Amino acid sequence: MDKNKMKTVAALGLCVGVLAVIVWSQIERPHRDVAAEPAQFKMVAQELVGFMASGDSSAVQYLNAVVELYAVVQADDGTRASFEGGVVAAWDTLQPHRPLDPGELLRVKGRVTGYDDLFEEVRMDGLVLVHDPDAGL
Numbered sequence: 648m649d650k651n652k653m654k655t656v657a658a659l660g661l662c663v664g665v666l667a668v669i670v671w672s673q674i675e676r677p678h679r680d681v682a683a684e685p686a687q688f689k690m691v692a693q694e695l696v697g698f699m700a701s702g703d704s705s706a707v708q709y710l711n712a713v714v715e716l717y718a719v720v721q722a723d724d725g726t727r728a729s730f731e732g733g734v735v736a737a738w739d740t741l742q743p744h745r746p747l748d749p750g751e752l753l754r755v756k757g758r759v760t761g762y763d764d765l766f767e768e769v770r771m772d773g774l775v776l777v778h779d780p781d782a783g784l
Contacts, residue, residue: 681774691718692717692718692769693731695732700762710759711759713757714757716734718752723746728755733767734769735771736770736774755774755776
């Protein structure tokens with residue numbers, strides 16, 4: 648093998664190695680701990696739905712942000728909770744939580760993942776209880 652071919656093979660090997668490290672670092676990203684993050688915004692569920700439904704540039708600031716909600720529980724199946732006003736949130740699987748009863752007024756927080764135009768709902772994940780009057784939190 649001449650020197651040019653060896654340089655080309657070495658450069659390709661280096662590029663493949665760098666690409667493999669980038670892909671691995673994206674796959675092995677640590678879980679985002681929403682429970683430990685401070686809320687960037689505090690509001691009621693209807694307010695958040697109004698901002699997200701507007702679809703203008705102001706809605707972008709809420710995407711991927713941790714939001715604390717003062718919300719009334721509509722339903723809870725242990726995996727997802729829905730709140731009056733149009734917010735549906737998936738529970739944080741690493742944090743324990745109790746089943747919620749419909750009609751309870753709670754402070755919760757989670758990460759906003761988007762707005763569903765079809766169902767007119769704000770979607771969240773990483774949901775945790777901030778203040779639970781029944782548990783003394």
